[in-house]
Amino acid sequence: MLAGEDLNTPVSAAMHRGTLPAGKRVRPILLILAARDLGHDSAALIDLGCAIEMVHAGSLIVDDLPCMDDASLRRGQPTIHRRFGEDVAILATVGLLARAFATVASLEPVDSGVRARLVSCLPEAVGTQGLVRGQYEDLHEGLRARSASAITTTNELKTGVLFSATLHMAGLIAGASEAQQHNLHRFAIELGHSFQLLDDLTDGEPDTGKDANKDLGKSTLVGLLGAEAARQQLVGHLTRADAWLTRVYGADGQVSRYIRSLFAAALPAPQQSSRAYFHDGGIR
């Protein structure tokens, strides 16, 4: 999707570097697995996955800016504004969003009715009811004391909406029923909470590829509840996520296995509270 870019311009180079290195590609993989398990497979999945990843990469560049989190490291590398300058970082973000929307708009070969619905998914996830609002709340409310429910709402906007758009797109392209779409949406929300908690729990660890202790002073669920209670919450979200998946795919879908392996690798050795999820195959 970025192949047409002239890498000699700093903005294009920044777009590449923001998108291409060493990410886990969770959203594109989820999209592809979720659609395949519903019986759909086509080259359009790759294009859609790239579009989602470009939106995600753009949101990370914004997140790291001096006037936002002022981060110096991301994925073990200097952040985009540190490497290319703030102006280039902002223009690269705009370029990535535009390229993502253009990619979905020119998606082939997809029925035009489906494509029209796909085209709305990304801007809705990005806008003032999605990433933009989550980023604002995180920045402006994050330094105050907040209730667990206020933190949860912000996390949903910051992380949940793009997962939700990802699964919605998978459902749309695969022709999912309304009930399946509902269950995928609920799965996406639980998954968003899981990732946000994982991010909070690993803040301060040396090998995250990000600035250590970036969240110090911010009100997070880990700060509010303590690490062990947050970990239990995480496992609760994962278990519920799994239950929603089961309603769509039965007991042995690829999405479920992928998520399980991802969190097993990222979390420290499971304790009693998470045995049911990690070792007994989740609550079915």
Added chain:
Amino acid sequence: MLAGEDLNTPVSAAMHRGTLPAGKRVRPILLILAARDLGHDSAALIDLGCAIEMVHAGSLIVDDLPCMDDASLRRGQPTIHRRFGEDVAILATVGLLARAFATVASLEPVDSGVRARLVSCLPEAVGTQGLVRGQYEDLHEGLRARSASAITTTNELKTGVLFSATLHMAGLIAGASEAQQHNLHRFAIELGHSFQLLDDLTDGEPDTGKDANKDLGKSTLVGLLGAEAARQQLVGHLTRADAWLTRVYGADGQVSRYIRSLFAAALPAPQQSSRAYFHDGGIR
């Protein structure tokens, strides 16, 4: 289009303030007149016009940021980052772009084939072959000595591409022929140059609503050629713009009259060089 926004959040308030005050609305008016003169009139024109204006407003917010032009005044008011903070300004830009794309994506009632083509217009104009690149070049090349042709190319990217998208959208929705689309495109490019020259010529004047002498030190056509030569170039662009319009609409289109009145009001009293355009009805 912004009616659904909750104005109590600073990001939404910044989106409103960036879009709603006292602009000339050149692009929406052009879109509506261009489509009407081709025989099309529908409520969708208003939605499309709003989408284009939101993109334009977003580009102005970015343009004014401290890491870009670092402007303090726009349309006689404090710039968005001065009033709301830099973080809110950047999030408002992302919000405006997302809202613009979402507006076009959900355009009703327009044939789905036409809508699919409309949806691609804005991201293409915004991206690395459009506004993003123009902004980068203006910022990084603008302080060096440049040839008139290099300045002209940058101006085309900074100003021409969104006019071009505007006219392209008008042509698409009105079912223009390929030849008409070609002529509208050529008109848009000439118009973009005219506006850029007008902006350069009025830089430093007290009542532009912007910081005075913002372009001091930048290589502009006015700086390179002098004001009178630049003014002659402007009239040349306007005359050619008019000639392209004539091929689409004949000798008395509304678009032509609108552009003529706009520039007659903005330019100082016409001199010999511009008599043909302003008083003799353009070169037909």
